[in-house]
Amino acid sequence: MLKKRIIPCLDIRDGRTVKGIHFENIQDAGDPVELAERYMSEGADELIFLDITATVEKRKTLIQLVSQIASVVQIPFTVGGGIQQTDDVRSLIDAGADKISINSAAFLKPKLISDIAAIFGSQCVVVAIDTFFNGEDWYVCLNGGRTPTDVKAEEWAKMASSSGAGEILLTSMNKDGTKSGFALDITSRIADVVSVPVIASGGAGNPEHFFEVFTKTKATGALAASVFHFGELTIPLLKQYLSDQKISIRL
Secondary structure, eight states: OOOBEEEEEEEEETTEEEEEETTEEEEEEEOHHHHHHHHHHHTOSOEEEEETTTTTTTOOOOHHHHHHHHTTOOSOEEEESSOOSHHHHHHHHHHTOSEEEEOHHHHHOTHHHHHHHHHHOGGGEEEEEEEEEOSSOEEEEETTTTEEEEEEHHHHHHHHHHHTOSEEEEEETTTTTTOSOOOHHHHHHHHHHOSSOEEEESOOOSHHHHHHHHHHSOOSEEEESHHHHTTSSOHHHHHHHHHHTTOOBOO
16 A cells, blocks of 8 residues: 655745745745755655746746755655746756646646656656636636636546646645645545546645545645644654554654
């Protein structure tokens, strides 16, 4: 059985780690290199870096900052934001990324997924899906949550997986920053219909939320940001709790 993964996320804007609620009301959360070092020492299984305004601002990811973070971590390191072509991927891997995350660009040009997978391998490709519940079902949203679509998240996840994605990073916009628990329904549905690992994101607030997402869905990873950044929850205590609850986890 695959061990479950605890994954801190660094949402980056203007070179700083930030965090908001529902992708809005952004506040500063600290220096990304210092946070990366802390999470490395605390036993994080992986680290994700998302340059949250790169796509909207039509620019590349902050390569120098990626390189600085890569120099202080020895765990799988995923980087996303502003990736439009395979050359962007090569630049990020050269800077120290192990995997890349693509969101809006993958949705608008699904061939990008297969192109990246063909060159770097599917294990390198994480397709991030920002999804929102409109009262009837869960739909895909683009451009950092700014642009809703009429495509259901479940259908896009299946297409992304079949196109060569090695992993799905699923973020519930409704849950983002609320600390009210992960969106178990859509996480479960997507983890059931794709053959690749799914990371649940959005809504982590306490250890029980991680236990729920690992026992009520097939998600193999759970991502959190603010609860880790602001010290409301520490990775060692969270992992010990999950281990005590018989969740397969690396201590």
